[in-house]
Amino acid sequence: MSKFEYNAEYEIRAAVKMVYPYISTPQGLEEWFADRVEVLNDKFLNIHWDNEQHVTKIVSQRNNSMIRYQFVESIEEATSKTRARKKDNNFLELKLNYSELTDTTYLVITDYSEMNDEEVLEELWDGLIETLREKLGA
Numbered sequence: 001m002s003k004f005e006y007n008a009e010y011e012i013r014a015a016v017k018m019v020y021p022y023i024s025t026p027q028g029l030e031e032w033f034a035d036r037v038e039v040l041n042d043k044f045l046n047i048h049w050d051n052e053q054h055v056t057k058i059v060s061q062r063n064n065s066m067i068r069y070q071f072v073e074s075i076e077e078a079t080s081k082t083r084a085r086k087k088d089n090n091f092l093e094l095k096l097n098y099s100e101l102t103d104t105t106y107l108v109i110t111d112y113s114e115m116n117d118e119e120v121l122e123e124l125w126d127g128l129i130e131t132l133r134e135k136l137g138a
Contacts, residue, residue: 004116
């Protein structure tokens with residue numbers, strides 16, 4: 001199945017340091033993104049939503065800036081270098097940008113997956129971001 005990369009940018013009226021824990025911690029993700037998030041170890045999470053479990057590996061992270069989650073079949077798959085290189089895994093990147101000019105934080109989303117209906121993805125992310133804004137009081 002072919003992959004699709006969905007990109008969107010959302011204005012969040014809150015400080016970067018306030019938003020970052022919501023995109024990078026299990027507790028923060030449970031507030032707006034997932035039904036439940038389990039820590040499997042220091043680099044792996046089990047994210048639950050819509051009655052499904054999704055094992056993710058944190059493949060890149062910069063404090064108060066960005067985080068990238070790669071969706072994998074299992075921890076074993078992700079740690080096997082030969083299989084990991086050959087596989088075109090889904091990923092989600094959440095990046096925070098701050099504009100000094102407008103004193104505004106922007107959340108930039110890159111959602112790479114089999115879901116190729118841009119309208120559905122836009123509705124999904126619009127709803128998730130609205131929940132995030134409510135939690136932040138933004």
